[in-house]
Amino acid sequence: MTAIYFITLVFLVAAGYFLASQRAKVLRAAPNGAALHSLPTYHGLLGAVALFVPMLIVYAIGTPVVKMLATTNAFSFFPSELASDPLQRGVILRDVGNIIDGRYQGDPSAALRDAAASYSSTFSAGRLIVLGTGVVLGLASLFLVLSRISPAFRARNLFERFVIAVLILCALVAILTTVGIVFSVMWETYRFFFDPALKGRPTVAQFLFGTEWNPQAALRADQGEIRTAFGFIPLLTGTLLITLIAIVVAGPLGLFAAIYLSEYATPRFRAFAKPILEILAGIPTVVLGFFAALTVAPYIRGWGEGLGLDVASESALAAGLVMGMMIIPFISSLSDDVINSVPQSLRDGAYALGATKSETIKKVILPAALPGIVSAFMLAISRAIGETMIVVMAAGLAANLTFNPLDAVTTITVQIKTILVGDQEFDSAKTLAAFALGFVLFFVTLMLNIIAQQIVRRYREQYD
Amino acid sequence: MDMTTQGIPTAQPYVPAKPATAAKVVARNVNVHYGEKHAIKDVNVDVPDQAVMAFIGPSGCGKSTFLRCINRMNDTIPICRVSGKIEIDSRDIYDPSLDVVQLRARVGMVFQKPNPFPKSIYENVAYGPRIHGLAKSKTDLDEIVTMSLQKAGLFNEVKDRLNDSGTGLSGGQQQRLCIARAIAVSPDIILMDEPCSALDPIATARIEELIDELRSNFCIIIVTHSMQQAARVSQRTAFFHLGVLVEEGETEAIFTNPREERTRDYITGRFG
Numbered sequence: 019m020t021a022i023y024f025i026t027l028v029f030l031v032a033a034g035y036f037l038a039s040q041r042a043k044v045l046r047a048a049p050n051g052a053a054l055h056s057l058p059t060y061h062g063l064l065g066a067v068a069l070f071v072p073m074l075i076v077y078a079i080g081t082p083v084v085k086m087l088a089t090t091n092a093f094s095f096f097p098s099e100l101a102s103d104p105l106q107r108g109v110i111l112r113d114v115g116n117i118i119d120g121r122y123q124g125d126p127s128a129a130l131r132d133a134a135a136s137y138s139s140t141f142s143a144g145r146l147i148v149l150g151t152g153v154v155l156g157l158a159s160l161f162l163v164l165s166r167i168s169p170a171f172r173a174r175n176l177f178e179r180f181v182i183a184v185l186i187l188c189a190l191v192a193i194l195t196t197v198g199i200v201f202s203v204m205w206e207t208y209r210f211f212f213d214p215a216l217k218g219r220p221t222v223a224q225f226l227f228g229t230e231w232n233p234q235a236a237l238r239a240d241q242g243e244i245r246t247a248f249g250f251i252p253l254l255t256g257t258l259l260i261t262l263i264a265i266v267v268a269g270p271l272g273l274f275a276a277i278y279l280s281e282y283a284t285p286r287f288r289a290f291a292k293p294i295l296e297i298l299a300g301i302p303t304v305v306l307g308f309f310a311a312l313t314v315a316p317y318i319r320g321w322g323e324g325l326g327l328d329v330a331s332e333s334a335l336a337a338g339l340v341m342g343m344m345i346i347p348f349i350s351s352l353s354d355d356v357i358n359s360v361p362q363s364l365r366d367g368a369y370a371l372g373a374t375k376s377e378t379i380k381k382v383i384l385p386a387a388l389p390g391i392v393s394a395f396m397l398a399i400s401r402a403i404g405e406t407m408i409v410v411m412a413a414g415l416a417a418n419l420t421f422n423p424l425d426a427v428t429t430i431t432v433q434i435k436t437i438l439v440g441d442q443e444f445d446s447a448k449t450l451a452a453f454a455l456g457f458v459l460f461f462v463t464l465m466l467n468i469i470a471q472q473i474v475r476r477y478r479e480q481y482d
Numbered sequence: 483m484d485m486t487t488q489g490i491p492t493a494q495p496y497v498p499a500k501p502a503t504a505a506k507v508v509a510r511n512v513n514v515h516y517g518e519k520h521a522i523k524d525v526n527v528d529v530p531d532q533a534v535m536a537f538i539g540p541s542g543c544g545k546s547t548f549l550r551c552i553n554r555m556n557d558t559i560p561i562c563r564v565s566g567k568i569e570i571d572s573r574d575i576y577d578p579s580l581d582v583v584q585l586r587a588r589v590g591m592v593f594q595k596p597n598p599f600p601k602s603i604y605e606n607v608a609y610g611p612r613i614h615g616l617a618k619s620k621t622d623l624d625e626i627v628t629m630s631l632q633k634a635g636l637f638n639e640v641k642d643r644l645n646d647s648g649t650g651l652s653g654g655q656q657q658r659l660c661i662a663r664a665i666a667v668s669p670d671i672i673l674m675d676e677p678c679s680a681l682d683p684i685a686t687a688r689i690e691e692l693i694d695e696l697r698s699n700f701c702i703i704i705v706t707h708s709m710q711q712a713a714r715v716s717q718r719t720a721f722f723h724l725g726v727l728v729e730e731g732e733t734e735a736i737f738t739n740p741r742e743e744r745t746r747d748y749i750t751g752r753f754g
């Protein structure tokens with residue numbers, strides 16, 4: 019059905035374009051014809067749109083309606099208790115589908131056979147009606163356009179409106195998707211804290227201030243004391259510790275690399291070094307995680323043992339170092355761009371006062387570039403906080419409340435992943451905890467972004 | 483100024499008859515190349531102290547290029563090569579042993595477009611004295627800032643908001659702030675590259691007044707496209723054309739009785 023409908027659609031759209039543009043051309047070619055307001059192409063495009071939009075709408079509305087009618091008809095052969103039980107309903111629908119496709123194993127019951135027959139007849143009649151309605155409406159709207167084509171007809175402006183509508187629609191889809199995701203996460207988070215049916219759920223305070231994280235405990239109903247299982251503090255400190263290590267590594271390295279590249283390096287070296295730095299951003303994080311777990315962590319462990327220190331095999335330091343490597347290009351590349359966009363006149367002003375290069379950088383260029391640099395750091399921090407793969411592979415699962423970089427810690431993202439992998443029960447507190455963690459993660463990142471934007475707004479345009 | 487009866491051959495660059503003894507800046511056979519482009523050709527000029535010298539000439543003739551040779555700002559352009567000799571107070575400024583940074587502290591510069599730093603008014607002026615360690619204490623620095631702003635004729639307008647951003651001032655105020663910034667390091671020479679081209683007539687008049695006042699303490703070189711401005715503020719004028727210094731002399735003589743056909747054509751507006 020879909021194929022036939024859309025082949026018809028394409029043919030008609032092409033025909034609509036042709037008819038409308040031809041009509042405009044004829045008008046233009048007429049001996050006493052006035053100049054057209056719009057080029058024939060726009061008349062053609064408008065004709066095509068006039069056909070396309072109604073046909074698409076008819077399809078989008080008609081198909082589900084037809085399906086619903088067919089289903090209702092099919093269930094009229096069964097007692098209503100069956101139809102209202104979602105599980106039974108699914109089974110019957112699958113059987114009906116199989117009978118229609120000739121894939122049904124064994125001998126179907128009479129009710130099933132009748133249901134299948136009714137389903138397929140309703141369905142084929144319905145799709146014919148949909149096709150017919152679509153074509154009729156499309157042609158009607160095409161002829162409306164055709165009838166209005168005249169030298170003064172503003173096809174160009176009308177088409178422009180259509181373009182705007184399409185753009186708005188795209189933007190809306192993106193926004194609504196985001197809003198939808200946020201709301202679904204918020205809803206599940208709400209359930210995690212307040213759904214009375216949920217056993218072992220923590221209070222908000224226990225979640226936010228608890229210092230013990232052990233989601234497994236909540237599954238074992240025989241164990242009485244499970245209240246402290248969802249304390250999120252160790253995850254937060256673990257995340258912050260690793261992020262801090264990463265930013266301590268990547269901040270100076272990235273910033274100094276950016277300063278070197280933009281202020282000191284020859285253009286040739288820059289043209290070659292900058293892309294290489296950016297390749298670092300293209301390394302899949304799973305590869306970096308691998309590198310952290312198999313190369314960096316053992317190295318740090320060996321080095322620590324050499325110094326007589328007790329280093330966990332999955333240390334925060336290893337994960338943080340490699341995560342730092344991951345975010346270097348974010349910092350260096352963005353900072354390099356903002357440093358470069360500081361106007362040359364400011365540099366000239368400082369040089370003309372007898373400032374050296376480093377004085378100029380320190381006192382004039384960096385302050386002027388500060389908002390951009392701050393937002394580069396914020397972006398890098400958001401990336402580090404949300405990063406999952408490296409920490410999954412290198413940071414471990416132990417929810418230790420510690421600030422010692424040589425200990426094993428775990429992060430919010432690692433726990434979300436661990437909770438959701440291999441768990442079947444969707445309605446347990448353990449599973450819903452992932453949403454609460456996701457919400458917190460989202461909230462932290464959002465806050466960082468808002469802060470970054472505030473900083474940027476406050477200092478922006480000072481040198482324009 | 484003694485006027486020679488026979489004109490100097492037009493193809494030849496102008497050479498001063500006798501080197502002025504009181505010259506602050508002396509340029510001899512200065513050539514500047516931007517890569518392949520020969521932007522300044524054998525320029526010889528003497529710039530007197532405690533006076534204003536104007537560089538005039540059509541666009542692209544090399545006025546800015548030559549001006550930027552005097553504080554070696556051209557060093558910041560990788561493709562730019564300067565040859566010949568420029569002396570300030572009889573000291574060769576292209577001598578390898580000379581510290582460019584110190585040179586630029588002695589030769590201030592004001593640019594065509596005001597370029598205050600994105601800092602407070604106070605910090606803009608204090609920047610130079612700070613990096614050169616000119617102030618021993620905070621009160622010293624305050625004094626330098628106040629003096630400089632006063633000399634630049636800006637103090638009364640900004641004295642209540644020294645901590646506001648320098649970029650929040652009007653164009654004319656910004657340019658005077660840049661002048662204050664330049665004189666805060668007490669240079670000997672101030673180079674000004676079309677300092678009024680972004681300003682309205684009132685702001686321009688204020689800057690011209692200021693230049694006239696500053697003349698008694700500094701050696702000032704100003705590039706301008708306005709004949710009236712050159713005539714109003716300068717004592718000596720040099721006319722550049724296609725990278726060549728065509729004619730140089732007392733401003734009055736240049737404007738009333740130029741030796742060169744090209745100079746006459748330019749100042750009467752027949753080309754350029």
Ligand SMILES: Nc1ncnc2c1ncn2[C@@H]1O[C@H](COP(=O)(O)OP(=O)(O)OP(=O)(O)O)[C@@H](O)[C@H]1O
Nearest residue numbers: 516519521539540541542543544545546547548559
């Ligand atoms: N950075 C540069 N790189 C290459 N060529 C340059 C550069 N700066 C100036 N030039 C060239 O040198 C010549 C002189 O330029 P300059 O800026 O000194 O002219 P000007 O007399 O100041 O002109 P205007 O009055 O328009 O400011 C011009 O032909 C210009 O194209």
Ligand SMILES: [Mg+2]
Nearest residue numbers: 545546547675
């Ligand atoms: Mg210029």
